[in-house]
Amino acid sequence: MNAEQFYPIFLRAGKVTIDSRTVQKNDLFFAFSGEQFNAAVMADKAFESGALAVIVEQKEYENEAKNIFYVPSTLIFLQELAKYHRNNLNIPIIALTGSNGKTTTKELIHAVLSEKFRVQYTFGNLNNHIGVPLTMLSIRPEHEIAVIEMGANHQKEIEMLCSIAEPDFGYITNFGKAHLEGFGGFEGVVKGKSELYDYLKSNGKTILVNENDSIQLQKTADYPNRITFGKENSQYFFKEFSEKNYVGLAFGSRKxxxxxxxxxxFTNLCAAAAFGLHFGIGIDEIKSAIENYIPTNMRSQIMQKDGKTMVLDTYNANPSSMTESLKNFSSFEGTKTIIIGDMLELGEESEKEHGDILKFAKAMNFDEIMTVGKYFKMVNGSEKAFENTENLIGFLKENKIKSKNILLKASRGIALEKIISFI
Incomplete structure (x- = not known):
């Protein structure tokens, strides 16, 4: 069984899933196995749930009478099927990666392009070696364009994802101090993320460039197929403004x-607007899309609770995004408390980077600083340095925060959003 042979079955299927609990009639179920589980044991159950076909990597579970097929690796077969499907698609694919802002930018681009096109895009954070193939396989004949988010924490990962998605357009949001442990430092981050540029250049595809980013400029210098924004002489020029803690952009006379x-x-908004303009979407439609987009994913999300303004930014954190969040929050009017949690995957740089962030935060004269996690506890001798979220919750049950504004910022693993109901 190879991807070409299996493709007619795929074309008749509903969705592709790796979760046996979600299998419905006419779905394809890929039975992934790991050290702690063997999903192939669920093959018969998936068939009974109405699966059109099941892919297993244990020969003993094969039963072609039930469309349960054996392959040496379910992961490789999933990726090969996604590649084969991509080669049968005739729509533009936009790929984006970067250290910060990928998901927000992806959602904004989707919102803008949906004003004119039927758009498929990465759902949630399905942006890795499994998520990208699943997203590719969710593209159906009715879709006219797709937006694919690509995450990476080591070298060659973006290169591999590009070989699956074969993007026609690409954008790198920024290069920051994220996943330093896997990439081997900041230079490794730049090299790893730039694998998207390498693919686009080698295949004559189009790169969206923020000309205010010196690394983007350097990496795309003299490359002819570019869409540019950021400077007055760029292809698209936007001005930034802010009202009541919200960021906006102006294009010509339109705000x-x-x-x-x-x-x-701001640059995330610019990227979405630039792609919209490139694909022929009018500024009125772009305005409608952006102004109706409401973040609900714990990324730069503003909430009102009991007369307090909370900034919920707990989906991800690294030194670059933490610094920008603190800068932005310092501009809020009124008293301010920050609750910042550990930034993960920094490797041997962890203690230094957490120390630098704490020093930076103290220099901004916030009314109250609380930290959560073992790395911040290493560098924070305050009584408001908590080992984990549960300890902080215990403190908040007895001590209410008095500040008008509260920032919550941490890596996903800290689960800082659990404290919201105790504020």
Missing amino acids: IQSKLTGSYN
Whole structure:
């Protein structure tokens, strides 16, 4: 069984899933196995749930009478099927990666392009070696364009994802101090993320470039197929403004007010608007899309609770995004408390980077600083340095925060959003 032979079955299927609990009639179920589980044991159950076909990597579970097929590796077969499907698609694919802002930018691009096209895009954070193939296989004949988010924490990962998605357009949001442990430092981050540029250049595809980013400029210098924004002589020039803690952009005489906080989101808005203009979407439609986009994913999300303004940014954190969040929050009017949690995957740089962030935060004269996690506890001798979220919750049950504004910022693993109901 290879991808070409299996493809007619795929074309008759509903969705592709790797979760046996979600299998419905006419679905394809890929039975992934790991050290702690063997999903192939669920093959018969998936068939009974109505699966059109099941892919297993244990020969003993094969039963072609039930469309249960054996392959040496379910992961490789999933990726090969996604590649084969991509080669049968005739729509533009936009790929984006970067250290910060990938998901917000992806959602903004989707919102803008949906004003004119039927768009498929990465759902949630399915942006890795499994998620990208699943997203590719969710593209159906009715879709006219797709936006694929690519995440990476080591070299060659973006290169591999590009070989699956074969993007026609690409954008790198920025290069920051994220996943330093896997990439081997900041230079490794730049090299790893730039694998998207390498693919686009070698295949004569189009790169979206923020000309205010010196690394993007350097990496795309003299490359002819570019869409540019950021400077007055760029192809598209936007001006930043902010109102009531929300960031917006102006294009000519038109002002577009988003529901996102932080200047760091300005370039995310610009990228979405630039792609929209490139694909022939009018500024009125772009304005409508951006102004109606409401973040609900714990990224730069502003919430009101009991008369307090909370900035919920707990989906991800690294030194670059943490610095920008603190800068932005310092501009809020009124008293301010920050609750910052550990930034993960920094490797041997962890203690230094957490120390630098704490020093930076103290210099901004916030009314109250609380930290959560073992790395911040290493560098924070305060009584408000908590080992974990549960310890902080215990403190908040007895001590209410008095500040008008509260920032929550941490890596996903800290689960800082659990404290919201105790504020």
